[in-house]
Amino acid sequence: MGISAAPRQHAVAMESLLRPPRAVPAFLVVPVRTKRRLFVPEWARELPHEEKEKRLQSLIRTLPEERMERTFYLACTASIIDPYVPPEGDARVTSLSKEGLKQRMEKLKQTAASQLALRKVKDHDPNFSTKTFPEVAQEIYVEAHNSLANFNKQKLHSLVTERCYPDMVRGNRYKTIRWSFVESLEPPRVVHVRCTSVVNQGNLYGQVTVRMHTRQTLAIYDRFGRLMYGGEKLPKDVLEYVVFERYLVNPYGTWRMHGKIVPEWAPPKDPIVKTVMIPGPTLDPSQEYEEMK
Amino acid sequence: MELSLCESGWFAAGSAFPLSCIHTSTSLQKLGKWEKKNRIVYPPQLPGEPRRPAEIYHCRREIKYSKDKMWYLAKLIKGMSIDQALAQLEFNDKKGAKIIKEVLLEAQEMAVRNHNVEFKSNLHIAESLAGKGHYTKRIRLHGKGMFGIMKIVKCHYFVKLVEGPPPLPEPRKTGFDQAKEYVQQLRSRTLVHTL
Numbered sequence: 001m002g003i004s005a006a007p008r009q010h011a012v013a014m015e016s017l018l019r020p021p022r023a024v025p026a027f028l029v030v031p032v033r034t035k036r037r038l039f040v041p042e043w044a045r046e047l048p049h050e051e052k053e054k055r056l057q058s059l060i061r062t063l064p065e066e067r068m069e070r071t072f073y074l075a076c077t078a079s080i081i082d083p084y085v086p087p088e089g090d091a092r093v094t095s096l097s098k099e100g101l102k103q104r105m106e107k108l109k110q111t112a113a114s115q116l117a118l119r120k121v122k123d124h125d126p127n128f129s130t131k132t133f134p135e136v137a138q139e140i141y142v143e144a145h146n147s148l149a150n151f152n153k154q155k156l157h158s159l160v161t162e163r164c165y166p167d168m169v170r171g172n173r174y175k176t177i178r179w180s181f182v183e184s185l186e187p188p189r190v191v192h193v194r195c196t197s198v199v200n201q202g203n204l205y206g207q208v209t210v211r212m213h214t215r216q217t218l219a220i221y222d223r224f225g226r227l228m229y230g231g232e233k234l235p236k237d238v239l240e241y242v243v244f245e246r247y248l249v250n251p252y253g254t255w256r257m258h259g260k261i262v263p264e265w266a267p268p269k270d271p272i273v274k275t276v277m278i279p280g281p282t283l284d285p286s287q288e289y290e291e292m293k
Numbered sequence: 294m295e296l297s298l299c300e301s302g303w304f305a306a307g308s309a310f311p312l313s314c315i316h317t318s319t320s321l322q323k324l325g326k327w328e329k330k331n332r333i334v335y336p337p338q339l340p341g342e343p344r345r346p347a348e349i350y351h352c353r354r355e356i357k358y359s360k361d362k363m364w365y366l367a368k369l370i371k372g373m374s375i376d377q378a379l380a381q382l383e384f385n386d387k388k389g390a391k392i393i394k395e396v397l398l399e400a401q402e403m404a405v406r407n408h409n410v411e412f413k414s415n416l417h418i419a420e421s422l423a424g425k426g427h428y429t430k431r432i433r434l435h436g437k438g439m440f441g442i443m444k445i446v447k448c449h450y451f452v453k454l455v456e457g458p459p460p461l462p463e464p465r466k467t468g469f470d471q472a473k474e475y476v477q478q479l480r481s482r483t484l485v486h487t488l
Contacts, residue, residue, distance in 0.1 A: 174407075176337050221337040222409035224345045274411040 076161035076258065077198055077205050080243050082113070084192035084209045086263045090239065117195040121206045124248040134188035136255065137210045137244055142181045144257050148172075149179045160257045161245055167259070175228070176221040182235045186213040191241065195248070204248040207258060213239045229272050239266070327352045327451050331408075347410050347456040348419070351400035352449060355426045356392055360448035363389045363423035367450065374459045375401060375416045393450060400454050410456055417459035424449040 044055060121128055144159040148168055160168060192209035216238055218230040230236075245258035283289065330350040338345060356363070366389045370378045375397060382394040397418075404410040426447030433443040 174332065174334050176334065178337070219337075222347075223334050224347050224409075225335040225338040226344060226347075226409070227337070228409060274409065277405075277413070 074198060074203075075247060076163050076245055076256070077196065077207070078163060080259050080261065081194045081196045081207055083243075083261050084241055086191075086211075086241055086261065088263075088265050090211075090263075111192075114193045117193040117206065120195045120204065121193065121208075121246075121248060124204065124206075125246070130190040130193075133208065133255075134190055134210050137208075137242065138184065138188050138212060138214075140244070140255065140257060141212065141242060144168075145179050145181070149177045158254070158256070164257055164259050174223045176225070178217075178219045178221070178232055180217050182215040182217060184212070184214045185237065188212045202249070205245055206248045207243055207245045208255070209241050209243050209261065211239075211241050213237070227273060230270070325352070325354070347404065347408050349400055349404045349408050349410070349416075349454045350451070351396060351403060351454070352451040353392065353396050354449050355447045356389070356450060357446075358389045358392070358448055359446050360423045360425050362387065363393075363448050363450060366390055366393055367421040367423045370418050370452075371421045372459055372462070373418055374414070375418065375454065376414050378418055389450075393452075396450060396452060397454075400452060404454060404456075415456055415458070416454045417457065418452060419455040420451070420453040422451045424451065 044052070047055075118130070140159055144156060147155040147159065156168070157165065188210050190208055191211045194207045196205055196207075197203045198205065214237075215235045217232060217235050219227060219232040220229040222228045241261040241263075243258045243261065244255045246255045247253040280289065327350055335345065366382070366385070366387060369381060369385075370393070373381070379394060379397060382390040382397070401413050401416065404416060405413050410416065426449050428447065429445045431443045431445060433441045435441060
């Protein structure tokens, strides 16, 4: 009650003036009883056990089912379905040799599953085409990384799925990131298409893997402005398989970045600038480390 | 009276709101100023600038100890390197020493993990303060039916660690220096308000 004491007394005084006291009591007591649960009428109380059960069953069907429901909305899947296995030696072999040519001529039409999924995607989104999509995908990729560098959360949420967002943003709250896209070394192309339904049949999500070979610069500065990783003028060649996802059944759904596939044969990343201590074995006061070796 | 009528009427009708336990508040406790100092982000340094030393702020609130007694320990540690401070506190007999040691170890961990400090021994204590916490008053019974109001005393402890070796203490002024200054003062006297 947000009513303070003084105005309340005034209100009561006013009411007593307006309504002169009568024989009617000042307040009514309305008895409030508990909710009526199982009620068995007199004629049904001494029935045999089976008939009682029959009555119970029929009553349960007529009672309203009170369910505590809370709806939730799945905007993206939790993982990459059937991840693409990139061929070994991709982008290691020059495009002039025979093997290189073979790699370049690898078309999407080889795998049947990709074709099926592609057909399903085209049913829901007739404007989709494997020839125009890679450019759109690269634009989304560049925009997403730019908004990550600027910490523009709303835009990032619209360009990146909920599964990918924490992977991108974790640990970056008090850091400054400078990222820039220099150029694309090879034109991006669609490499893998898959479609799944989650929870119900027909609740379709489409995932498309795009292969991108680009040159980028990345510099991460810590809280005090000191360089932690990379360099602003050090361009690096990056070969990535980026997965984009879209909720197909939703007519307003958009293609968003869902994750990356990093092959095992990829070259190791550069080490960070600072030295990290790896704790050694715990020793007794009498032992020394050289003896343990 | 009218309120009780309304309430009873409302509940009798039956409420159909499902219980959804969503936490609507973001933080349970109000953050103090010292904790917020860890959140400032400096812009990236230009390549020519000297490397900015990392500063880590840490504190512990509502320690069951007196602020006057804690001050002695805080003053002991100020200006030492973190290893020296930990060593001194370990062999100090006071109750606050154990607590301050825990705080320093926590701050060291935080520095290495979250604030990009390379070497955990390369820290020194720039500031170390003890502040007054919330006091609760209780009755302390004396003889002959007399009573006194007792204060249950709590304090806060604040520490700021900075990366780098501890700064050298200023050299004490010797007698010779003081004499030199005096002679300098005498020599720099001039005649004023004269022709």
